Amino acid sequence: NAGVTQTPKFRVLKTGQSMTLLCAQDMNHEYMYWYRQDPGMGLRLIHYSVGEGTTAKGEVPDGYNVSRLKKQNFLLGLESAAPSQTSVYFCASSYSLAGQSPFFGPGTRLTVL
Amino acid sequence: GENVEQHPSTLSVQEGDSAVIKCTYSDSASNYFPWYKQELGKRPQLIIDIRSNVGEKKDQRIAVTLNKTAKHFSLHITETQPEDSAVYFCAARTNGQNFVFGPGTRLSVLP
Numbered sequence: 001n002a003g004v005t006q007t008p009k010f011r012v013l014k015t016g017q018s019m020t021l022l023c024a025q026d027m028n029h030e031y032m033y034w035y036r037q038d039p040g041m042g043l044r045l046i047h048y049s050v051g052e053g054t055t056a057k058g059e060v061p062d063g064y065n066v067s068r069l070k071k072q073n074f075l076l077g078l079e080s081a082a083p084s085q086t087s088v089y090f091c092a093s094s095y096s097l098a099g100q101s102p103f104f105g106p107g108t109r110l111t112v113l
Numbered sequence: 114g115e116n117v118e119q120h121p122s123t124l125s126v127q128e129g130d131s132a133v134i135k136c137t138y139s140d141s142a143s144n145y146f147p148w149y150k151q152e153l154g155k156r157p158q159l160i161i162d163i164r165s166n167v168g169e170k171k172d173q174r175i176a177v178t179l180n181k182t183a184k185h186f187s188l189h190i191t192e193t194q195p196e197d198s199a200v201y202f203c204a205a206r207t208n209g210q211n212f213v214f215g216p217g218t219r220l221s222v223l224p
Contacts, residue, residue: 031210040122042202042216043157050210058211059114090156101147101204102212104156 001026004105006091012111013081021076021108023091029103030096032074033058034066036087037107043090049074050096081112115140115207119215126193127223134218136203137185145206146186148177150199151217157202161188193222 007022023032030051035043045058049068063085065077074093078085088109092102116139126132136146144165149157163170163177163186170177174193179186190197203215 033211035214040216042119043204043214045211045213048211056211059213096210101145101159101162104149104158106156 003027004091004093004103006089006105006108008108009106010109012113013078014113015082017081018077018079019081019110020078021089021091021110023074023076023093023105025072025074025091025093025103025105027093027103028071029093030071031094031102032068033092033094033102034064034074034076035090035092036060036085037090038087046076046089081110083112086110086112115143115205115213117203117205117213117215119203119218121218122216123219123221125221125223128193128195130193132188132190132193132197132220132222134188134201134203134220135185136187136205136215137183138205138213139184140205140207141181141184142208143205144208146177146179147204147206147212148188149202149204149214151202152199160201190220193220195222195224198222 004025033048034046047066052071091105094100094102119136147162151157176189200217204212
């Protein structure tokens with residue numbers, strides 16, 4: 001099993017460009033999450049999904065969109081990238097049962113110039 | 114919504130000493146509290162967790178305690194080793210089924 005994979009690993013964008021980050025999991029998890037990690041600010045939740053076809057906003061959703069068309073995939077989109085979106089993005093997934101912690105992907109380092 | 118605070122932000126200990134990291138949460142409905150370790154350039158990895166119906170849990174050199182009344186929980190690492198050096202994050206699972214993380218503690222174990 002690959003666990004949680006993220007594509008791409010690194011990306012550099014210019015301000016105003018768009019891109020999509022792909023997260024895939026093969027653990028049959030119901031829940032999936034997108035976090036961003038910035039120095040000194042921990043992991044902040046952008047959007048999450050509790051099942052195929054559902055999404056919900058997290059703590060810092062502005063400037064991002066998500067889709068969960070298939071249970072195993074969770075896509076994070078940036079429509080018009082801004083330098084403030086320079087960060088490391090982590091996808092995670094978990095079972096829906098109480099007491100099940102998120103399992104994280106390897107991360108995507110995004111730089112917006 | 115839930116807010117998780119974590120202290121200290123940095124912690125240096127001598128090899129063999131103990132380290133304690135404390136977190137507080139605001140939502141009394143939060144019911145599950147995992148701890149993660151993140152080494153430089155790597156993904157966060159679960160090291161221990163505790164549910165709200167348990168006061169303490171231990172796994173070899175690592176333990177976690179939970180005080181539901183005061184809404185705080187702590188990570189205890191005994192007999193620290195250089196490989197314990199990393200950033201540690203606490204988290205709380207909210208009623209809304211998502212996880213809110215603390216800002217992290219950078220632990221340095223000095224040989």
